[in-house]
Amino acid sequence: MTQTATAKPAGGTRQDAAPRYLKLAGELRAAILAGRYDAQHPFPTESELCLAHGVSRFTVREALRRLQNEGLIARRRGSGTVVQPAAARGGTLHQPLSNVGEILQYARDTRVVYSRTGSGPLPRWLADSIGRDTGGRWASVEGVRRQAEADLPIAATTAWFHELLGDVVDRLDLGAGTLFSQIEALAGVSVGQVTQDIQAVPASAEVARALGLKRGTAVLRITRCYLDARGRLFEISVSHHPGDRFAYSMHIDLDS
Numbered sequence: 244m245t246q247t248a249t250a251k252p253a254g255g256t257r258q259d260a261a262p263r264y265l266k267l268a269g270e271l272r273a274a275i276l277a278g279r280y281d282a283q284h285p286f287p288t289e290s291e292l293c294l295a296h297g298v299s300r301f302t303v304r305e306a307l308r309r310l311q312n313e314g315l316i317a318r319r320r321g322s323g324t325v326v327q328p329a330a331a332r333g334g335t336l337h338q339p340l341s342n343v344g345e346i347l348q349y350a351r352d353t354r355v356v357y358s359r360t361g362s363g364p365l366p367r368w369l370a371d372s373i374g375r376d377t378g379g380r381w382a383s384v385e386g387v388r389r390q391a392e393a394d395l396p397i398a399a400t401t402a403w404f405h406e407l408l409g410d411v412v413d414r415l416d417l418g419a420g421t422l423f424s425q426i427e428a429l430a431g432v433s434v435g436q437v438t439q440d441i442q443a444v445p446a447s448a449e450v451a452r453a454l455g456l457k458r459g460t461a462v463l464r465i466t467r468c469y470l471d472a473r474g475r476l477f478e479i480s481v482s483h484h485p486g487d488r489f490a491y492s493m494h495i496d497l498d499s
Contacts, residue, residue: 263298264305264396270296271306275326276390286316286324313490353397357386359389364481365403372440373468375476381405382412384422388454388482397488399453402480408432419480423469423478441465443486449481461486 271292280286287295292303307324310316318324362382364370370377381403388398402422404412411430415422426432444464451458462483471479 245445262305264302264309267292267296267298267302268306268309268440270316271310272313275310280326286326288323291372315329353390355386355388355398357384357400357402357404357422359383359417360385360401369403369466369479369481372466373479375468377476377479379406381479384415384417386417396454396485398482400480400482400483402478405475405477407475408477422480426469426478432477434469435470435474436470438468438470439465440467444483446483454483454485457484463489 251282264359271495274280288370289300289303289307291297292306295320298302307316307318311318314327316324316326360383362380364379365373365377365381383401383402385399387396388400389396402425404422408426408430414429419425423434427434443463445459446454446456446462448458450456450462453462454462456462460484463482465482467480467482468476469480470476
């Protein structure tokens with residue numbers, strides 16, 4: 244499965260440019276997963292959400308539609324919105340990754356600290372799978388992502404950065420924010436397009452060790468390629484997700 248998201252330049256930071264309904268969905272998602280809504284603290288009504296967050300009813304409904312598509316809430320006419328029990332969600336992180344704004348939200352809702360692992364050509368298997376020019380030297384970092392410090396890992400990620408970025412990679416703060424957002428700020432490189440490939444694969448020994456799994460366990464591998472406005476590939480990330488801790492979700496709006 245291959246998915247492509249095109250990023251349109253806008254004033255200010257890309258995080259600030261994210262649609263308000265995505266930010267609201269992220270805040271509500273975090274609250275749901277933290278168990279803040281129960282019998283004593285029911286999920287707010289649309290009117291209450293509008294008032295509490297200072298947004299329109301359209302924004303609230305779009306945010307709720309996202310959460311419903313992810314299986315986190317159920318909306319019933321006459322009885323309002325209710326949070327789905329954890330058993331119905333399988334205990335996994337239901338995370339939308341349909342566009343650049345949602346990739347940013349995913350990064351804000353989780354935590355990872357990367358460490359530098361060296362530089363050189365891309366691994367042959369990765370270069371062959373991308374299907375475009377990947378020549379030159381690539382600096383790499385790797386880390387394990389969690390929802391909170393005590394949680395089991397939800398992803399083992401390795402990212403590669405092309406030499407066209409110069410010494411910018413050495414100046415990255417590996418414990419703060421999304422790496423491609425820092426690249427944009429430090430190098431003046433604008434993300435023009437993100438391609439995303441999804442495949443189920445058996446966990447290698449290294450991935451299994453990072454995620455606390457048995458070698459060969461099925462995991463979801465998401466490979467993202469970040470291209471600048473001129474179509475040059477400058478960053479690649481490969482994340483492996485345990486099947487019982489992560490669910491990929493997306494929605495498709497059909498033209499009327």
